Amino acid sequence: MGERVKYKDALYGEWELPDFLKRLAMTKEMVRLRNITQSVLPNDFMPRGPIPSRFQHGLGVARLADAVLENYPDPFDYKIFLLIAALLHDAGNPPFSHLCEPFLKEATGYDGESFLKVLLDGSEAEKILKEYKISVGEITAYVTGNARPFSDILNGSMDIDNLDNVGRYNLSANLGAEKFNAIKIASSFRLNHSGCFDNKSGWFILDKDSVWEEAQKWKKARQIVYSSIYGTPHLSVAMMVYRAVEIAFFENEIGFDFFLFNDHEAIAYLLTKCNSRTRRLVEKARRWDWYEEIIAIETANPTLKLKELASNWKSRKYIADKLCERFSRGEPDAFCVYIGKGKDKRKIIVPFVYDTGDKRFDLCDDSPIYRFKVWMDRKETVNRKELKYYTQELIS
Numbered sequence: 001m002g003e004r005v006k007y008k009d010a011l012y013g014e015w016e017l018p019d020f021l022k023r024l025a026m027t028k029e030m031v032r033l034r035n036i037t038q039s040v041l042p043n044d045f046m047p048r049g050p051i052p053s054r055f056q057h058g059l060g061v062a063r064l065a066d067a068v069l070e071n072y073p074d075p076f077d078y079k080i081f082l083l084i085a086a087l088l089h090d091a092g093n094p095p096f097s098h099l100c101e102p103f104l105k106e107a108t109g110y111d112g113e114s115f116l117k118v119l120l121d122g123s124e125a126e127k128i129l130k131e132y133k134i135s136v137g138e139i140t141a142y143v144t145g146n147a148r149p150f151s152d153i154l155n156g157s158m159d160i161d162n163l164d165n166v167g168r169y170n171l172s173a174n175l176g177a178e179k180f181n182a183i184k185i186a187s188s189f190r191l192n193h194s195g196c197f198d199n200k201s202g203w204f205i206l207d208k209d210s211v212w213e214e215a216q217k218w219k220k221a222r223q224i225v226y227s228s229i230y231g232t233p234h235l236s237v238a239m240m241v242y243r244a245v246e247i248a249f250f251e252n253e254i255g256f257d258f259f260l261f262n263d264h265e266a267i268a269y270l271l272t273k274c275n276s277r278t279r280r281l282v283e284k285a286r287r288w289d290w291y292e293e294i295i296a297i298e299t300a301n302p303t304l305k306l307k308e309l310a311s312n313w314k315s316r317k318y319i320a321d322k323l324c325e326r327f328s329r330g331e332p333d334a335f336c337v338y339i340g341k342g343k344d345k346r347k348i349i350v351p352f353v354y355d356t357g358d359k360r361f362d363l364c365d366d367s368p369i370y371r372f373k374v375w376m377d378r379k380e381t382v383n384r385k386e387l388k389y390y391t392q393e394l395i396s
Helices: 018-024 028-033 056-067 076-088 100-109 115-120 125-133 136-144 159-173 181-184 211-229 235-252 256-260 264-271 276-285 304-312 314-329 384-395
Strands: 002-008 013-020 189-192 202-206 293-301 335-341 370-376
Touching: 002 056, 002 256, 013 018, 013 056, 018 056, 018 076, 018 125, 028 076, 056 076, 056 100, 056 181, 076 136, 100 115, 100 256, 115 125, 115 136, 125 136, 159 181, 159 211, 181 189, 181 211, 202 211, 211 235, 235 264, 235 276, 235 314, 235 335, 235 370, 264 276, 264 304, 293 384, 304 314, 304 335, 304 370, 304 384, 314 335, 314 384
Parallel strands: none
Antiparallel strands: 002 013, 189 202, 293 370, 335 370
């Protein structure tokens, strides 16, 4: 497997990387991720921080992939695929990650996972992959969940991507959730294989040494992390930046090259190359001059209308534009809106299996929380009772 180098991780301690991962980590594509945060917000915008980068997260996920494979004796080819996919899985992310994903999808037809193929074609990383006779398409299939069963480890109900994501964010943001042992969980994955790599194969968790309890800690930590992300002031700042990009996108100021930027390059572009409303929103967000939350609805029993609105990313623009037309003389930067289905709850689909063969399943209620929130520039003076009544009409 070549020379191994040591990397010290904040979560997992020292780990020896195989040479091929070290070489990939040094490529332009991975260096870009050092300036894209694990959050959707650059660190200088964050109300807490510093939050780790997607680069650090990628190394963490690769470490967990290594833990999965430690007890797995099957051919090396599949091991190298999983390790590389784990490291590179976020390399296709646009700046601000999920915040810009709707615009990436609208402009290119790709989401942050499938855009990996576009980003890697002709890249430094692809040259290294070719040395190992691995194609960009094969790695992308692992990342997008289309190379089962191994891709389920990266793209499942409890996967190594989210194990690292939750643990790393909780630690860096000092959210106080009880720590869980991600290495123990990852090393407990086993493949239930008859044909080994056919699509009927699936994974289970070998439940010993309190792995079930560690998984429940992860679920609780996940809820705390996402409650923070959907809370104030994080979401208000995120929606200010989102609205800034949205305005620029519909002004045709966001081209293909924007999606190849890192966070810092994207901020510079928005502040120097885009319209005055976009620049104003970004500057206010950067200065922590946050908009005021004036409407906040959270429910596990949404109306059909709210579900419909949450399923269409353009609903945010529609409602924000309507509020601006009605209450702010049409100025598009006066209001920001969030409508979405939350990721707070997650049922673990993979079964837990004891040495006796008995199985245990996660039977939790995983009904998602739907959120509708509106923020307004603090300089605006409006009749709030009228605004709330009008907004209720828009979402009813």
